[in-house]
Structure formats: C-alpha cells, structure tokens
Amino acid sequence: MNITKEEVLHISKLSKLKLTGEELAKATEQFEEILHLMKCIGKLDLQNEVVMQSGERAQRLRKDEVIPFENTIKLFQNTRDMKDGYIRAPKIIE
Amino acid sequence: MEIKSIHEIVSGVKEKKFKAVEVMEKYLKNISKHESRVNAFLSIREEKALEEAMIIDAKIAKCETVGRLAGVPVAVKDNICTDGIKTTCASKMLEDYISPYDATVIKKLKGEGAIIIGKTNMDEFAMGSSTENSVFKSTSNPWDLARVPGGSSGGSAAAVASNFAPLALGSDTGGSIRQPAAFCGIVGLKPTYGVVSRFGLIAFASSLDQIGPMTKNVKDCALSIELLQGSDEKDSTSCNVELTAKHSLESENIKKLKVGVPKQFLAGELDSEVKNSIMKSVKILQKLGVKVEEVSLPINEEILSAYYIISSAEASSNLARFDGVRYGHRTSDYQNIEQLITNSRTEGFGEEVKRRILLGTYVLSSGYYDAFYNKAQKMRESIKKEYREIFSKYDLIISPVAPTVAFKKGEKTHSAMQMYLQDLYTVSVNLAGLPALSMNCGFAKNKLPIGLQIMGSHYSEEKIFQLAYLLEGELDLRKKVTL
Numbered sequence: 041m042n043i044t045k046e047e048v049l050h051i052s053k054l055s056k057l058k059l060t061g062e063e064l065a066k067a068t069e070q071f072e073e074i075l076h077l078m079k080c081i082g083k084l085d086l087q088n089e090v091v092m093q094s095g096e097r098a099q100r101l102r103k104d105e106v107i108p109f110e111n112t113i114k115l116f117q118n119t120r121d122m123k124d125g126y127i128r129a130p131k132i133i134e
Numbered sequence: 135m136e137i138k139s140i141h142e143i144v145s146g147v148k149e150k151k152f153k154a155v156e157v158m159e160k161y162l163k164n165i166s167k168h169e170s171r172v173n174a175f176l177s178i179r180e181e182k183a184l185e186e187a188m189i190i191d192a193k194i195a196k197c198e199t200v201g202r203l204a205g206v207p208v209a210v211k212d213n214i215c216t217d218g219i220k221t222t223c224a225s226k227m228l229e230d231y232i233s234p235y236d237a238t239v240i241k242k243l244k245g246e247g248a249i250i251i252g253k254t255n256m257d258e259f260a261m262g263s264s265t266e267n268s269v270f271k272s273t274s275n276p277w278d279l280a281r282v283p284g285g286s287s288g289g290s291a292a293a294v295a296s297n298f299a300p301l302a303l304g305s306d307t308g309g310s311i312r313q314p315a316a317f318c319g320i321v322g323l324k325p326t327y328g329v330v331s332r333f334g335l336i337a338f339a340s341s342l343d344q345i346g347p348m349t350k351n352v353k354d355c356a357l358s359i360e361l362l363q364g365s366d367e368k369d370s371t372s373c374n375v376e377l378t379a380k381h382s383l384e385s386e387n388i389k390k391l392k393v394g395v396p397k398q399f400l401a402g403e404l405d406s407e408v409k410n411s412i413m414k415s416v417k418i419l420q421k422l423g424v425k426v427e428e429v430s431l432p433i434n435e436e437i438l439s440a441y442y443i444i445s446s447a448e449a450s451s452n453l454a455r456f457d458g459v460r461y462g463h464r465t466s467d468y469q470n471i472e473q474l475i476t477n478s479r480t481e482g483f484g485e486e487v488k489r490r491i492l493l494g495t496y497v498l499s500s501g502y503y504d505a506f507y508n509k510a511q512k513m514r515e516s517i518k519k520e521y522r523e524i525f526s527k528y529d530l531i532i533s534p535v536a537p538t539v540a541f542k543k544g545e546k547t548h549s550a551m552q553m554y555l556q557d558l559y560t561v562s563v564n565l566a567g568l569p570a571l572s573m574n575c576g577f578a579k580n581k582l583p584i585g586l587q588i589m590g591s592h593y594s595e596e597k598i599f600q601l602a603y604l605l606e607g608e609l610d611l612r613k614k615v616t617l
Contacts, residue, residue: 048492055450055495056457057488058480067492073551074493078439081509089512089519102367114217114234118461129459132471 042075043068135160140206140300140354144247147205148194154187154205154249161207161251164297168617171279173271174293176212177220178252183207186249201246202361208243209299211290212253213260214345215334216240219250223336224268225258227462227482237334238366239303239345246361251299254289258484259453260310260338262286263556266547267486274543275317276615277582281540284314290348291318295615301358302348307338308441309535309560311346312572316535316585319574319613321355321602322348326592327567328373329359331366339448340371342441342564352573352606356380356599379599388600389422394429394528399559402433405538411576411584412534418608419532424601431524431531433558436513441561442554443497443510449487450494456482489550514565521566525591530601534559535572535585559587569595573602574611581613 048068052059059067109115112125121128135152137143137160147154162180169175190205210216213223215233217240222228236244243250257267265273265288273288275281276296283292287304291314294302304311306324315322323346330345337343347358356379365374395416400409420426458464458478465477483491497506524531536556546552563570568589575586586605590598 051492051496051499054499055488055491056454056476056479057483057491058476067489070489070550071492071496073549074442074554077435077551077554078443078497078506080435081439081443081513082505084436084509084513084516086509086512086516089515091508091511091515100365100367101370109234111234117232117234118230120464130464130468130474132474 042079043071137300139351140203140349140357143206143300144202144204147190148200150194154190155184157205158183158187158207158249158251161297161299168296169298171274171617172276172292172296173273174254174289174296174298175209175252176222176224176255176270176289179219179250183249183251190247190249201248202357203243204247206248206301207251207299208248209252209254209290209293209302210240210250211256211287211302211304213256213305213336214240214303215336216250216253219253221253221336223259224256224270225482225484225487226269227456229463231461233334235334238331238368239362240334242362242364248301254287254293254302256289257286257486259336259449259487260286260305260307261449261486261490263309263313263553264546265289265314266543267484269484272543275540276617277319278540278580281542281582282317284317284536284540286310287348288314291315291320291322294318294320294348294350296617297615300350300354303345304348305335305343305345306564307342307445308557308564311348312560312570312585312587313536313556315348315572316574316583317540319583320348320350321352321574322346322572323355323359323595324563324570325359325363325595326569328371329363329375329377329569329593329595331364331369331372333366333368337452339445340452341448342445352599352602353380353383355571356383356603359595375593377593377595379596382596383599383603385600388604389424391424391529391597391601392527393419393424393426393601394431394524394531395426396431396433396531396533397428398431398433399533403537403555404534407578408534408538408584412532412586415575415586415605415609416532419601419605422604422608426532427528429524429528429531431520433562437517437562437565438554438558440510440513440517441557441565442493443506444514444565446490446494447498447507448494450491450498453487453491458482486550517562518566521568521591529590529597530594531589533587533589535587539578539580539582539584563589568592569598571598571602573606575605575609576611577613
C-alpha cells in the first residue's frame with residue numbers, strides 16, 4: 041500500500057474538497073494506481089539536470105500601469121449580488 | 135455551393151461569387167441537420183452569426199476593406215473567453231460565466247473578419263482524452279457515433295469533421311488538439327510554446343497550455359496560425375516570431391530535409407493498423423526523395439509521469455481561484471467560510487478535475503515535493519535536452535499521435551490510468567515546448583481515421599507545414615464523413 045485513506049483525506053482537506061466514504065475509497069484506489077506509475081520517476085538519476093527558471097526566451101513584462109476597464113456593466117455581469125455599485129459578499133459568522 | 139477550404143470562402147466572399155450570409159447559412163444548416171447526434175457544441179450563435187455575416191457583406195458592397203478571414207465561421211473551444219458569450223469550460227463551476235472580454239486570439243480572428251458560430255464541447259477544464267468528462271454532454275465521433283471524438287478539444291474536432299465550421303480553435307496541454315484531430319481525421323496544430331497568446335484561455339497548466347487551429351486541410355491550418363500568432367503584452371510568455379507558414383508551403387527544399395522516425399514510438403502498445411499506416415506515409419516520403427531514418431527517442435512511463443506530475447501541480451494551483459466567493463459556482467449549503475469554499479468546490483468540480491487537483495496538491499505537499507515535483511522538473515530538462523540533440527541531426531520527427539484509432543464511448547472511463555496512457559505519444563512535445571501537427575494519414579479497416587504526428591524544433595512550424603502539405607497531396611485522402 042503506497043497511500044492510505046487518511047493521507048488522501050488530508051490531501052482533500054488541503055485541496056478544499058470534500059470526499060464521501062465511497063469517493064474516498066475510489067480515490068485512494070486510483071491514487072494507488074497513478075502513484076505506482078509516478079514512482080518510476082524516482083528511480084531515475086537526474087542529479088545533473090539543472091531546472092531552468094525562465095522559458096526558452098526571457099519573459100517580457102509590460103509596464104505596470106493602471107488601465108481602467110470602462111464597461112462596468114460587463115465587468116459585474118457575473119456578480120451574484122450587488123448594491124449601490126458594491127459587491128455583496130455572503131455573510132459569514134464564525 | 136460546395137466549399138472546400140477557408141481560402142475558397144474568403145476569395146468567394148470578397149469576389150462576390152457568394153455572400154458571407156450564404157456561407158453562414160450553409161454551415162448552420164449542417165448544424166441543424168446533424169448536431170443533435172454529434173453534440174459538438176455547448177452554445178450556437180445562430181442569429182448573431184448571421185447578423186455579423188450581413189455586416190461583412192455590407193462592407194464588401196461598400197468596397198470597404200475586410201480581413202483575411204472575411205465571413206469564415208469559427209467554432210471556439212469553451213475554455214477560450216469570448217465577449218458576451220458563455221465560457222463554461224464544460225464545468226458546473228462556470229456554467230453561468232459570461233466573459234467580459236475577448237481572448238487575444240478571438241480579437242485577432244474578429245479583426246480578420248471571422249465570425250464565431252458557436253462554442254464547442256470539451257473535457258471539463260480540458261482534463262481528459264475523450265470529451266466524456268464534460269458535465270453537459272458527451273460528443274460523438276462523426277465517423278462512428280458510438281465512439282469518442284478524442285479530447286479534450288473533442289467538440290472542436292467533431293465540429294470541423296462534421297462540416298459545422300471550416301476552422302475551430304482548440305487548446306493543447308498534453309495532446310488535446312492533436313489526439314482529437316487524429317480521431318476525427320482533420321488537421322490540428324499545437325504551436326511552439328509562446329507563438330500564440332494565452333491571454334483569455336482559462337488556465338489548466340500554464341507552462342504547457344497552447345491554443346492552436348484545427349482545420350480540414352494543411353493549407354487552412356497554415357493560414358490560421360499566421361493570423362493567430364504574435365506577441366502579446368498580456369501574455370509575458372508570448373514571443374515575437376513571425377511565421378509565414380502558408381506562404382512557404384511549397385518548397386523544393388523539403389526534399390533535402392532529414393526526418394527521423396523514433397523506433398520506440400512504433401513498438402509496444404501501438405496498434406498494428408496505426409503502425410502500418412504511418413510506415414506507408416514514411417515510404418511515400420522516401421519515394422519523393424525525403425531522407426527518412428529510424429532514430430532512437432525514448433518514450434516511456436517516466437515521461438508520462440513527469441507530465442502528469444507537472445500538469446496536475448499547475449492545475450491544483452490554477453484552479454485554487456475557484457472558491458465560490460469571487461466567481462463560479464457558489465454552494466447554498468454553508469455556515470462558515472471554510473464550508474463555503476469547500477462545498478462550492480466539491481459541488482462545482484467533476485470527478486476528473488478533483489482527481490487532478492488532489493494529485494497536484496499531493497505532489498506539491500511537504501515531504502513529496504522533492505520526490506515528485508522537483509524530479510519531474512528535472513525530467514523535463516532531460517527531455518528538452520534529448521529533443522535538442524535529435525533536432526541537431528534531424529529537421530523533423532514523424533510519429534503516431536495515439537496508440538489506437540478512436541475508442542468506444544465508455545471503454546476507458548472506468549480507469550483513469552487507461553485514459554492517461556492515450557497521451558503517451560503527445561505529452562513530451564508539451565514538456566519541451568515544441569510544435570507538432572496531427573494529420574490524417576489513412577483509415578483503419580473499421581473506416582476510422584488514423585493520425586500521424588510531425589514534430590519539429592522550436593519555431594519550425596514552416597518546415598512542419600511543408601512536409602504535411604507534401605504528404606497530404608500525395609496521400610490524396612478524399613473520404614468524407616457521412617452523417
């Protein structure tokens with residue numbers, strides 16, 4: 041056994057995903073199969089490989105300028121709840 | 135009016151042989167006849183597309199300038215943002231999302247006079263190889279409706295093959311343009327990383343994703359990449375290269391090229407009919423004077439592992455933004471912020487997306503980062519080095535696209551691993567950032583199309599298109615989908 045249900049449960053909490061008992065069992069089984077494949081990478085000797093941080097060509101960054109997005113109707117068309125030009129967030133009482 | 139290519143549409147419309155409206159009506163008619171069986175689209179813009187075609191016709195009537203894609207209907211994968219049209223990623227998470235802006239590729243296409251005919255089905259968030267992971271519907275392969283069109287850009291491939299549009303956009307993170315193109319018997323290009331702007335493409339794995347064209351023939355694909363390419367200040371990984379793919383299709387130099395065929399790609403699990411079809415194309419090229427040699431280029435589980443580690447890690451990070459607070463699906467079942475986020479994500483994402491997020495979180499988590507993620511990044515460097523070496527001796531590489539022809543619906547959904555193995559021949563190109571084209575090279579006994587892949591070094595799209603154009607002309611495959 042490479043991975044336990046408890047480990048998958050821990051990962052699901054980190055991922056902010058909830059798994060039912062059945063889903064957890066299925067996910068653990070599939071994880072096992074996938075990790076079996078992925079573990080083959082551990083056998084490789086890649087000590088001499090240096091990971092490049094940038095791509096094949098250096099990234100070009102644009103100037104850090106504010107460009108107003110004029111069309112506020114479009115901008116807020118996906119917003120569920122607005123009042124007086126403000127987005128209303130769900131009320132959370134912890 | 136029989137339309138065979140994008141070139142014919144544009145010249146016909148510009149020369150007033152027929153109207154852009156007539157072209158659009160023709161494609162819409164095909165859609166209304168067959169879409170209920172193919173299910174290529176998630177949304178169709180019937181009225182708007184006709185209105186936009188009328189505008190093109192009016193401009194031509196007034197002798198105004200129109201673009202190089204005047205009146206060309208385009209089907210767009212539903213993970214590419216389109217102003218005012220739903221962009222769902224085939225996910226419950228984004229089922230109501232209407233983008234407030236156009237992706238750079240959409241701006242470019244519209245600027246050239248192309249008209250969006252609809253948004254196409256895909257595997258949810260582009261994760262999958264069969265388009266069966268869409269939360270809305272599963273697309274059928276137009277060559278055999280009981281089979282998958284490939285994925286994740288399966289809707290785009292099926293749309294082009296079914297004559298619903300002469301051009302479609304797809305995105306390719308590990309083969310998502312090339313494998314469906316192969317399964318549906320069309321041409322698809324995954325450009326060099328950076329050639330096409332990713333601005334407005336909803337991210338899956340940012341270091342691997344590329345948008346690319348899917349068309350009926352090589353010439354249309356070459357024209358499309360010329361119009362889609364270009365640096366973009368909104369995508370810092372885009373680069374300033376000017377490919378003239380369409381204008382250099384016919385070149386005598388092509389016969390001086392050295393082409394490698396990796397022996398490892400033709401061994402193992404490869405279907406014998408696929409292998410024979412690839413080798414037939416190789417022989418045709420050799421007869422034409424192209425120097426083709428067998429080469430050694432490893433293809434193995436380690437490469438597939440590196441791909442799934444890196445892509446899942448990036449996906450888990452990219453998809454963290456879907457928290458039910460700012461946009462996307464929001465649960466009604468919550469009492470605190472933790473429940474709001476967790477329940478929204480649990481309800482909004484499908485099974486495969488959850489699996490990749492879990493995998494990505496696992497390989498990035500404390501204690502496993504070095505064993506998996508770091509090792510995969512080093513493996514990626516090693517793959518790049520191998521390709522650099524091989525392209526110092528050879529101009530292009532020919533290989534299969536997928537181990538088999540299109541498989542039956544439901545055949546691989548029981549096992550994530552079986553589905554992942556579909557990507558064996560395509561993922562290394564994404565890891566190395568290289569360009570690769572998929573084209574039809576023949577048909578199996580069951581009449582399904584077989585795909586062939588041509589890979590090249592960075593920014594070698596022109597050479598790829600030259601070889602593909604030469605082969606396409608010689609193969610002269612004229613079979614058409616009968617729906």
